[in-house]
Amino acid sequence: MIRNTPVTLKFLAEKLKMSVSTVSKALNDYPTINEYTKKRVQEMARDFHFTPNKSAINLKERKSRIIGIILPNLLDHFFTRSIYGVEQFATARGYNVIIRQTHDELAKEIQAANMLLKSRVDGLIIAISKNTKDFAHLEQFENMGTPVVYYARNPSFNLNCHKVLGNTFQGSYEATKFLIGRKHQKIAYLGGPKMISFSHDRFNGYINALKDHQIPFVAGLVAYTDFDKENTILAIQKLFSDPENRPTALVAFKEPILFDAIKYLRSIHHPSFAEMECIGFGNNAFITYLDVPPVASIEENPEAVGENAIKLLLQLIDQEVELLHYQKIIVDCKLVVH
Amino acid sequence: MIRNTPVTLKFLAEKLKMSVSTVSKALNDYPTINEYTKKRVQEMARDFHFTPNKSAINLKERKSRIIGIILPNLLDHFFTRSIYGVEQFATARGYNVIIRQTHDELAKEIQAANMLLKSRVDGLIIAISKNTKDFAHLEQFENMGTPVVYYARNPSFNLNCHKVLGNTFQGSYEATKFLIGRKHQKIAYLGGPKMISFSHDRFNGYINALKDHQIPFVAGLVAYTDFDKENTILAIQKLFSDPENRPTALVAFKEPILFDAIKYLRSIHHPSFAEMECIGFGNNAFITYLDVPPVASIEENPEAVGENAIKLLLQLIDQEVELLHYQKIIVDCKLVVH
């Protein structure tokens, strides 16, 4: 059953006693080819399960029909969900998608970028690692004319590039506003790694909501952490250190961080624990299993972010959008009350 | 800064006023090429950031250097984690990985398989959808000499193929044994979709553990569900319907299912809820945030499953293992007490 001679145009041509180009054109439905010939060729192709060799086509067309995605990891459902959006449109257009995880390490990001460059991907979608300050490894792509769309993570301000980002300011603003609406006066903000630009934006959303509602800003109600549990505990201890300004509500950078915070407060039987109202970014599916779920979540619509990224990328590939005419697309968040 | 003439061997050859083959051989360090020439070529290649065109090489070598993975979804951390293992070894060997999700739909699986076939992947790793009974779309690969490794999900018994599977019997057995050790007599088994062969194996592990410890098997203590929450509730209602045989412990097919079950029991304030001891397959990272976590989890070691799958696949690609000499690799589970 295993066939050793590969089924190529040449193979079909020999079988049919016609030239390779006739076969090629028949399969591609050229108008100059006789209908009867087309029928014969197409039948033969079907019978022998002919599939055109992509490498050959890619070589000819100087394309790879591959789109690269570089992102920190797939355990964060934000990224996993964002891929949904990308995949759907990419595969519908006949592109394959190669995903590379960096685990937020710059070295791995560079390695992945170089490998994708060598694979001559037709476009790149990237959520940069939290340590990416230099973009040489990514600028290579644009130098070769390969479009790059930055998504989910905002690169440094002065970099000219295409971006698709969540409206993290708005999400943070609405969460804070929602808590204010529920009569909280002491609302804490637990930020994420400062290297991730969103940390800033979310903080801004937070203070702007406070300002717009005449709630005084208290510096002691703001603390920063990263994805490390120990650091989150330290941050929480700081937030709750001033009895004068004990928070009754909390906006957190990311839900897993919030969960760590809540778990800690519960474990030390903190008096505020029971009445605290918290909101985090993410809207994790797992929330439904928590016995005291956060009052609400900020849904970042990752599928929409991914979808916008791939659509923009495809437009750039098809040159419907000028490569140097940098776009910035913002996807709104949505507050989901639990 | 954007270069329009691509940097190819020909380009370098013209710059250096030598033939294309000399350039090629110099870059590939042929011994017949003069050392000085090599140096000149390599310098020039570096200066112009020459990267060999993969499509051309693939065409020449009749390879794609791509490995396909087809799996149900990426939201299940089992699969996400299994990819870790695969990616690591694949990229170290210079292979790119294309992941396709089927959402457990046969139609999508077929579509993905056909697309990967067209892309002429060098090998395929697949966790079949729960509806896959016919394997024609996958046998195509082997007919073309492309190795396929089935992993994570066990295809129908009489299919001759390479498999890498978790030792789901052993995991189920140990979980049940563990509960017996904790003096439970009424241990329920909540199975998953019957179409997934693991459902059987896990059930077998369960009854074998019962038998080996002289615990009578009670048919009413077994129920089946799928990933749908409503069905899980129905199953739980069935399990708890006989007051004579009310379970005090539970082994569940998968943790999300277990979580749904626990949530339901809590919501109806079931008297057994507080003292029930449960174990599910998965060892989900979020367990730590549950206020009453399951007593233990069955860790399926997905990274190891993925690692074994890719290693076997690479051996098949390199023909270190005969394509028709079908392998079966079993990866043990580990009981993790919380």
Add this chain to the structure above:
DNA sequence: ACAATTATTTCAAACGTTTGAAATGCCGCG
């Protein structure tokens, strides 16, 4: 019947790389 059209097929080059075979240049030695 034969040129003029039109329909259909084939030729040949190109995409970028690899590689065995052939060619070239160079050296020393008889």
Add this chain to the structure above:
DNA sequence: CGCGGCATTTCAAACGTTTGAAATAATTGT
């Protein structure tokens, strides 16, 4: 001076496809 032998380079074909130009076959009109 010429030739064997070596080092080095180049030739040419191949991988499988596409495509404009050229060639051939079929049809029409006169």
